Every structure is written in C-alpha cells, then in structure tokens.
Amino acid sequence: MPIRGFHSKVVLAGAGPGDPELITVKTLKYLQTADVIVVDRLVNHSLLNNTKRGAKILFVGKEGGNANSFSQETINDLLVSEAKLAKLVLRLKGGDVSFFSNTVAELETLVANNIAFEIIPGVTAASGAAAYAGIPLTARGFSNSIRFLAYTHPEQIEDGQIRELALTDDTLVFYMSSRTLPFLIDRLLENQISAEKWVAVVEQATTPYQKVFASSIEDFVPEFSERRFKSPSLVIIGKVAKFCKKFQWHDPRDNDENFFPSVDASFFTTAKVA
Numbered sequence: 001m002p003i004r005g006f007h008s009k010v011v012l013a014g015a016g017p018g019d020p021e022l023i024t025v026k027t028l029k030y031l032q033t034a035d036v037i038v039v040d041r042l043v044n045h046s047l048l049n050n051t052k053r054g055a056k057i058l059f060v061g062k063e064g065g066n067a068n069s070f071s072q073e074t075i076n077d078l079l080v081s082e083a084k085l086a087k088l089v090l091r092l093k094g095g096d097v098s099f100f101s102n103t104v105a106e107l108e109t110l111v112a113n114n115i116a117f118e119i120i121p122g123v124t125a126a127s128g129a130a131a132y133a134g135i136p137l138t139a140r141g142f143s144n145s146i147r148f149l150a151y152t153h154p155e156q157i158e159d160g161q162i163r164e165l166a167l168t169d170d171t172l173v174f175y176m177s178s179r180t181l182p183f184l185i186d187r188l189l190e191n192q193i194s195a196e197k198w199v200a201v202v203e204q205a206t207t208p209y210q211k212v213f214a215s216s217i218e219d220f221v222p223e224f225s226e227r228r229f230k231s232p233s234l235v236i237i238g239k240v241a242k243f244c245k246k247f248q249w250h251d252p253r254d255n256d257e258n259f260f261p262s263v264d265a266s267f268f269t270t271a272k273v274a
Contacts, residue, residue, distance in 0.1 A: 008083035008115055012103060014096040014122015015043045017232075018207035018259065019132075022123045023047060027092075030120070034090035036082045038075070042094030042232055042260050044207070058082075061263040063231070069263050072102050076109040083115045094232075096124035100150060100175045126173045129205035129234040133212045134247030137171050142239040145170040151177035151184050159191075166191035171238035178203075178233035182221050188237070193217060198241035203233045207259040210252045214244050230258055 011030050016022035023031075031037065031050050039048070041061030048057055058078065060070040082089045097103045097119060110117045126148060130137050137146050147170050151157065165172060166188045177184065178201055185199065200214035201224075209230075215223050217237065 008086055008089070010079050010083050010089045010091055010106075010110055010115055010117045011120060012091045012093065012097050012106060012117060013120035014124070015040075015047060015092050015094055016123040017095050017125045017128035017205050018042075018044055018210075019128070020044045020047050022128060022206060024120060024122060027090075027120050027122065030088075030090050031092070033088065035087035036089045038078060038082070038089060038091045040093045041263055043092050045261075047092075056082075059264075063263045066263050072105050075102075076106055079106060080109060080113050080115065083110075083113075093122070094125075095128070096122040099124040099126070099148065125175065125205060125232060125234050126236075129202035130173075130236060132206045132210060132248075132250040133200060133202045133236075133244045134249055135200060135236055135240055135243050136247075137173070137236075137240060139240050139243070143169055143171040146173060147171070148173050148175065149177075150175050151180050154180055154183050154187075159187075162187045163191040166193035169239070171236065171240050174235040174237070176232075177235050178229035178231075181229075181235055182225065184235075185217060185221055188217065194239075196239055197237060198239065200236045200241040200244050201229055201233050202236065203230050204259045205232070205234055206250070208252050209255045209257060209259040210250060211256075212244050212248060214241060216242075231260070 013027040013030060028050060031047060032052060034055060036056045037051060038058045038060055041063055060075050062069040079089060079091060093101055138144055149172060151174050195216065195218055197217045198214060199217050199220040200212060203211040213224050213227060
C-alpha cells in the first residue's frame with residue numbers, strides 16, 4: 001500500500017548460520033525478488049547467486065576490532081534511503097534476526113520514517129551449531145531448559161548471576177563470547193559448577209570449515225588455552241555438551257581458514273546483470 005507517496009518495503013530476514021540450504025523458503029523468495037539486498041558479514045555469499053538480474057547488493061558487515069565495520073546509524077540510513085526509492089529492500093542478516101542482532105534499531109528507524117516492513121525468522125546460530133555438532137540442547141535427565149546469553153562485557157555480569165549460572169542445570173549458550181571464555185570458565189569453577197558439565201565451542205558452525213572443541217569444564221582451559229577461536233564461534237556449556245563426542249555427524253574439510261570474509265575497507269556495491 002502507498003506509504004506517504006511512495007511504495008516501499010523492507011524485509012528483515014535471517015539467512016541462517018552458514019549452510020546456504022538452511023535458509024527458509026520465504027526468505028529465498030524475497031532474495032529472488034528484492035531490488036536491493038543489504039547483507040551482513042555472516043551471510044554465505046553463495047546465497048547471492050539467487051538474486052534477480054539488476055538487483056543491487058550492498059555489503060554492510062560488522063566485525064569486532066575492525067575499523068572498517070559499518071556503524072548501525074549508517075545501516076539505518078541506508079535502509080531508509082533505498083526504501084524511499086520505491087524499492088523492495090531485503091535486509092539479510094546471519095542467523096536469526098531476533099538473536100543478538102540490532103533489529104530494534106532498524107525497526108525504530110523504519111517506523112519513524114513510516115516505511116512498511118516484515119520480519120522473517122531464520123535458523124539461529126544456537127540451533128545450527130548444536131545440530132551440526134550433534135548436541136541436543138535439551139535432553140531428559142540432562143537439561144530441560146536453555147538460556148541464550150552473551151559474555152562480551154564480563155564486568156557487567158555480577159557475581160550473583162555467575163553463581164546462579166554455575167548452579168543451574170539449564171544448557172547455557174553463549175554468543176560472541178569465545179574471546180572471554182577462559183574468564184567465564186574460571187568464574188563458573190569458582191562458583192562450584194558441576195564437574196559433569198562440559199564446554200563445547202562450535203567454530204564457524206554449519207560451514208565447510210566447522211570445528212568443534214569440547215571437553216569437561218575443568219579441562220577445557222588447559223586443553224585449549226592456545227586456541228584463538230575464529231569468528232563466529234558459539235559456546236555451549238552444560239551436561240548435553242558432551243554429546244558431541246558421540247553424535248557429531250557433520251564432516252567438514254580439514255581447513256583452518258576463515259569462511260566468512262573480513263569487512264573490506266571499501267563500501268562496495270554490486271549489481272547483478274546476468
């Protein structure tokens with residue numbers, strides 16, 4: 001329907017954690033029909049082979065510690081400017097749009113500019129990483145609940161919360177926390193976390209370069225202290241994490257490279273012509 005004199009719509013959709021076949025049918029349809037696709041860093045670029053002829057592809061990646069990352073304000077402005085050209089804009093995010101994504105900031109901007117939008121879920125990293133590592137996130141007798149967390153700023157997590165996390169039987173799934181993981185494990189051990197708990201780090205989950213590093217929580221830091229986990233990495237802590245030793249089925253290549261490219265210094269745009 002007309003929006004203040006122009007037709008426009010922004011679709012915010014999750015592309016899944018890496019395997020291109022994990023994209024939803026609905027997102028794929030929008031990928032095939034959108035005029036503009038605004039793409040996060042953690043999106044498998046092979047998906048962009050499905051765009052229509054003439055579609056504009058804008059890469060707006062973010063990467064911790066990379067000065068070339070795009071600010072959220074820049075992305076917000078870009079969505080508005082492209083939508084106001086009476087175009088269908090697909091905002092393609094890695095994983096799911098509702099898990100540790102700046103979706104609210106983009107929605108606020110769209111609402112403020114009276115631009116129609118739609119939200120499409122995707123396979124989040126927790127589901128993809130757990131499945132491809134052979135880890136059921138809940139299992140009778142092991143865990144009945146899951147908590148999705150981040151440990152990017154340890155100083156913001158109070159000791160009382162750490163103690164509660166150490167004592168719960170819930171499966172703990174930490175996003176964006178592999179760099180601070182040794183400090184997290186130390187705090188959990190100080191708060192008497194059960195020796196039955198395991199830690200599994202799933203690196204570049206569901207991609208051909210996936211790797212899983214797992215051990216008991218007491219042995220994890222000594223065993224993997226020299227490993228600098230690649231981005232993205234997901235951390236699973238709980239009794240269920242040990243299942244990866246028995247049920248891991250995904251057989252990726254023996255490759256220690258980065259599957260997702262770093263954010264480039266230039267804002268580059270491509271138009272599909274064939």
